[in-house]
Amino acid sequence: MKVGNISQTVWNRSVCRQLHIEEDEIFFPPSLEEPCSAFCLPAEQEKSKKRKRVVIYTNAEVFGDAVNVGNFAIYRALNDLAVRGACPVSVSLRILLTPSIVEERLKEMIVCMEAVCQTAGVSITGVKAEVSPAVTYPIVFAVAAGYMGAESMTRASEALPGQELVLCGYAGLEGTLRILAEQKDELAKRFVPAFIRKTKELENQLAALDAIAAARCAGASAIHQVGEGGIFAALWELGEASKVGMDVDMLKLSVRQETIEICEYYGVNPYQLTSAGCILMTSNDGDSLVKTLEGVGARATRLGVIRHKKARVITSKTEQRYLDRPAPDELMLWWERE
Template sequence: MKAGNISQTIWKRSVKKQLHTERKEVLFQPSAEEACSVVRISKGKLAVCAQAEVSGASVRTGIYAAVRALNDLAVHGVEPTALTVQILLTPDAQEGDLKAMTGCLESVCLEAGVQLACVRAEVTPAVVRTVIFVTAQGEAAEDALLRPAYALPGQDIVLCGYAGLEGMLRILDEREEELGRRFVPAFIQQMKQLRGNVLALDAARAAAAAGVKAMYQVGSGGIFAGLWELAEAAGIGLDVELSGISVRQETVELCEYYNLNPYQLTSAGCILMTARDGDALVKALERVGARASKLGVTTDKKARVITSGEEQRYLDRPAPDELMCWWERTGGTDCRPV
């Protein structure tokens, strides 16, 4: 199989068809698009979990797993309370690496107002670079739960955040020394200053307060995959203007250097939303300091159309994430920044 998330076809054939056990307390049936598990713990009260896994050689790797899991709770209208973490270390890892990784995870918890409730770590020859698994937990009222499946035809599509930003930052973490030979120090510093733009809890809260019922965090495969997955989850079509997708110039420069497609680059912190009044939603998001723009509209057709100037094309099924392709091409050499 190809690197990255398995395809929806494989998931349905080799995962979904093997699942037969059901309990009435479990609200969501597993799907390739759903990022959370939801259990009713009492009348009107839900316990919600979101899982994320990230691998890399940088001590900052766990930040992106934590951010992804926390954001996935937030886009479901859930207030996160705690994180549990499992760290798989390579045999050449040092205790100082583990200490730094834990410190990075704690910094995310401090920013998000959640507790790092459990951390387990082990050294194993089964991995060639550190793998970090994060589960974010929270609670929600049943009538406040949001889902990407609630998107309806005839709504505006709003993008909050920047496409490809997570992938750019992760490559920076892995290759800072190399990039320092390509770009001037001021440009590298600009890239680092964008690290605070991937945790999107305030933006998700603002969207929920504005009446948004459907949000979807862009993940592996980038914004193109996120648009496809949102449409699949809701059973809708899309009509999107490519120029509406916000991509930082820093991401563009890095992608040109490594020959990557920013629209297919992992994008934690980048959230798709649907609303009747996209302009009002954009203003609500801007009031909390988020970057937001209208991309297009949802439709009652099956077609997922992307327009660029006078050119139109249909959105393809998700391709492997460009970060995974980058890892394969570079061999995952350990070039941790000092």
Template sequence: MKTGKVPENVLKRSVLRQIKTKRREVLCGAGIGVDCATFSFPGEGEIVSCVQEAALVPAGMPGCAGGFPGTFMTMAALIQKCVNNLAAGGGRTAAVLISLMMPESSEESELRMLMAEAEEKCRELSLQIAGGQTRIAEAVSLPVATVTGIGRKWEVSAVPGDARPGQDIVISKWVGLEGTAYLAGRHREKLLRRYPAWFVEEAEHFGRYLSIVTEAQVAVKQGATLMHDASEGGIFGALWELAERAGVGLTVDMRGLPLRQETVEVCECCGANPYELLSGGCLIMISSDGPGLTAALEMAGVPAVTVGKITDSNDRILLNGEEIRYLDRPKSDSMLPLFRQDTEL
């Protein structure tokens, strides 16, 4: 199999169909587009948990403010992704468990730096590192981390996890932020030959937008029924996963998908598709009152737009003026070939 996410048909056939044992405490478990689990214990409310893993790259690597295509991330980006997934599930993260597998060539100083990076990110997010494991293993050539986030729902059953025909599709901030930051950092000199320095630097610093916690909190208060954070596979992949999870169709106006001009220019220069670009920092929200939700998000300082509707068919339609096209199953992130080229340089 190829590097990256396991294809959806393989995931259904060889992973999800093998999970058969159920418990009543598990309100929401493994599924397509489901990034965190929800548990209910009598008198304890609803607890949420999420697991994310990645091979780690140095925090000082150009373009590393966010993540990388496939399985490579910084420790800070991995923790942020875990927190984002829990927020999209309607939960506030309280603590993380971190398991590290280090190659035999590792020095103690590398381990110390990774944990210092983790602690700094957790301090920023007001999280506690509650435990984990650390091992040295000859089977790995790069440090590999697994981060498990644990928290509680902001409100019990605040996000029921469904979408109904006629509801609005709202998107926060902009598409492709995470990928733009990566490409701008890794291809800085190439971009500077075409664009002014301030323009490239702005694109490089898109990592500051990657948290979706604020918009998730607002969406919960405004009665959003389903949320999904865009990441690998871009906005197209995220829309497909959301529709697949809810078992609905959708219609989206491509001209309404919010793009920063920096993303447009960087993608054109680097040969990437902005709609299939790493899109951490962008949250998809389903609401019965799209205008009300976007207004509340704007009041909270989060740009947001309504881009389409949930439909009662299985069709996932993209409108571009008079042109009609159908959304395909998620592909590999359009950055993956570029990332491979970078790592081979």
């Protein structure tokens, strides 16, 4: 099969049809659009469903040689909990190392991940690390857990026709930082030190917990983190989850100049590049939501409108095209080439 996430057809045929799901016992049926799983505490099972206290968890994995590679898994997992309305509590890690890795590198990786978790106010509650001859690059699996009330749960399926679509954060930034971390020596020959330093400093933009909390307080309806496949895949996923269409102005997509420069150098499409920390939201008042997000220091822009019709239209100046099914993530394709 092709690298990256499996296609919707493969998911439906080889995954979903094999599962037997008790709808009354779960909050998020398995789907391509939903990264989280949730269940009620045993003592809460007899209460009204909307008043139940829910334990929620999600996982993310990354691979690569960079010392900060695990940070990106943690950012993604914590943001995924936050967009569903959960208060993150803990992160558990599993790390697979290559036989060539030295102990000092493992120590550096843990220091990086601990710093991210401390900033987010969560604890690393478990670490399992092992050396495996089966892996080519170090792989970090992060499982984040939290809790929330069922009545405060936000779903990607809650976008409604007539609502406005807002983008918080920068498309392709996560993928840009991961490429930079892996190819810092090569890119240092291409770009001036100030450019490299400024780009590295953008990592703190991947932590979107404050922006997500502000959006929820401002009445955002559907909230969905941009994942693998980039902003184009996330728009498709939001549309599929809510069974809606949309009109999107491509010129409003926020992309850092650093992303454009590095993507052009490697021939990578930034709109199909993994983007943890970049969040799609819908609201009855997009301009008000944008102001709220800007008030907490986030980059935000009104991207388009949700439509009742199923067509998902991307407009760029005078050109229009329909959104395609998600393509393989550009970072995966870059790894395959490089």
